[in-house]
Amino acid sequence: MQEDFLHYIWKHKKIQINKLKTANGETIIVNTVGHHNLNSGPDFFNAQLTIGNQLWAGNVEIHLKSSDWFLHNHEKDKAYDNVILHVVWEHDTDVFRKDQTIIPTLELKGFISEGVLDNYEKLFFKPNKWINCEYDFASSDDFVLNNWLERLYLERLERKTKEIEALLTASKNDWEAVLFKMLAKNFGLKVNGDSFFSLAKSIDFSILRKSQSDQQTLEALLFGQSGLLNQETEEPYSISLVKEYQFLKQKFKLENTHVLPCYFFRLRPSNFPTIRLSQLASLYYEHQNLFSEILETNHLDHYYKLLKVSTSKFWETHYTFQKKSKLSKKVLTKPFMDLLLINTILPLKFCYAKQKGEIINSDIIKIAVSITSEKNSIIDAFNNLKKVSKSALDSQALIQLKTAYCDKNKCLQCAVGNALIIK
Structure with missing residues (x-):
């Protein structure tokens, strides 16, 4: 008890x-x-x-x-x-x-009642379960579960809001700078997320703003700060980037001693840091006022058009500076754009609206429901119990459920746990 x-x-x-x-x-x-x-x-x-x-x-x-x-x-x-x-x-x-x-x-x-006590014992005191309600999750009422998932999604957005507010404080309330840092981290995915984030923190956003009218200058800035220009090469494009970066470094007194190294190991070539940094540079080159455009966009198809960028021409025949590859146009894929929407754009819009005293929950939910569900071990495990994750709203909510409730035995604060105790 x-x-x-x-x-x-x-x-x-x-x-x-x-x-x-x-x-x-x-x-x-x-x-x-x-x-x-x-x-x-x-x-x-x-x-x-x-x-x-x-x-x-x-x-x-x-x-x-x-x-x-x-x-x-x-x-x-x-x-x-x-x-x-x-x-x-x-x-x-x-x-x-x-x-x-x-x-x-x-x-x-x-x-x-004995029934409530039995349900409580069954929920909390059977060992070796992935979640406490593992044997009963499939029988959970769809109406209760769907409403709970929507609440959990908003709860997860609130948690991300706290992280964004911390970045805002560090950036002196510069929303453009916060967007750049969050996008950089998500362009790096799990392997290079921390590296790209440290790269973004090493550049004052005003420097990026002054550089974004020229795609090669942007690439020189990002590749130089990341340390990817330190390798010897005879490739003319690489040499030109090195010269451009040396100029930028001296002009803006750039330092990259605290930037974490990038990794290529066990990554698909499309996720190589070289490719992702070039795509990030293209995004800011093609959209001079990216934050404003994101705020004004409210339809999923419009977001896809906004984010549909590719690498610069050099990277169409390269994955690294050292070796030429078969010609291919390396555009951001829809699944990758979905990750950017889920982890950066929607949380940022939610936080911005909250700070302005506006409520846009229904707009955010509408977009999240339209995005395909994420795939990871948590989502797969829940779907094995009950086919529940149909959208990004569901997958984000299930991650929140597992990490904030199931893992902490907070079944009594969970709508599913409540329903199972009193059934």
């Missing part, structure tokens, strides 16, 4: 609410259960209860055993002077006020 479960039972009145009696036999009528307090102090504030013939207004404290009151030293804490009811699983001792009158105690043991 966990104390959180007793909080859940009291908060949602999952008890025989019309039959409640104190340990001394007085009837209890619950007018309001109070406001759940997640900080220090009594567990529920401002409850209203009728105990016997007396109406009480005050706080409710919950423990597994009555004796936990003394174990936690509540008798010495003034914050507990206004407790009107002690709710426990097992009543093993009386608890007194300072005037030596007994604080009424409700022992929950006899007021919770």
